[in-house]
Amino acid sequence: MNKLSVKVEKIDKNDKLHIVTCKLGCQRIKVVSLELRDTIKIGSTVELSVKSTNISLAKNFTGELSIVNQLTAKVTAIDKGDLLSSVQVELERFSLECLLTVEATLSMGLSVGDDVMVLIKGSEVFVCG
Numbered sequence: 001m002n003k004l005s006v007k008v009e010k011i012d013k014n015d016k017l018h019i020v021t022c023k024l025g026c027q028r029i030k031v032v033s034l035e036l037r038d039t040i041k042i043g044s045t046v047e048l049s050v051k052s053t054n055i056s057l058a059k060n061f062t063g064e065l066s067i068v069n070q071l072t073a074k075v076t077a078i079d080k081g082d083l084l085s086s087v088q089v090e091l092e093r094f095s096l097e098c099l100l101t102v103e104a105t106l107s108m109g110l111s112v113g114d115d116v117m118v119l120i121k122g123s124e125v126f127v128c129g
Contacts, residue, residue: 002055002096003128004029004048008040019122022048025092030068032122040127047128054124055098057087058117059108069120075112080105091118 006022006029013019013036020031020040031048040046056067073089073096085105087098096118110116 002050002052002094004050004091004094004096006046006048008042008044008046011036011040011042020127022046024071024094027071027092029071029120029125030122031125031127032068033127036127049126049128050096050120050124052086052097052099054120055096056119057089057098057100057108057110058119059110059114061117065119067119068122069118069125071118071120073116073118075110075114075116077112078105078110085110089116089118 004024006024008020009023010021011018016034018033018036022029071091073091075087076090077088079086080102083102085100085102087100087110089096089098
């Protein structure tokens with residue numbers, strides 16, 4: 001499980017649905033949540049969590065996507081197994097693990113030092129605790 005410490009910048013609410021915008025260095029990450037603790041306020045620091053299997057990567061991407069979290073990162077390590085690759089990326093001051101198929105890793109030509117876009121649906125990010 002990947003963890004990120006972020007500062008809450010904005011909270012949009014409609015009935016029980018919340019969209020929380022958080023600052024991660026100079027980038028922003030959004031969380032879509034049905035429930036939100038009362039202690040989470042604008043300006044508070046929270047820890048976010050995302051599974052390695054819920055992160056996708058794009059290299060040399062141009063175009064539009066509906067995925068709200070499109071964050072720039074750099075590949076720092078690749079460990080290829082028989083079927084899956086564990087790709088480590090550096091995002092601001094955090095290291096994230098992304099699990100991709102070996103086929104995807106090879107077809108993208110991923111290598112250490114590549115600039116990539118980290119793609120995470122807002123509904124796949126959770127506020128911890």
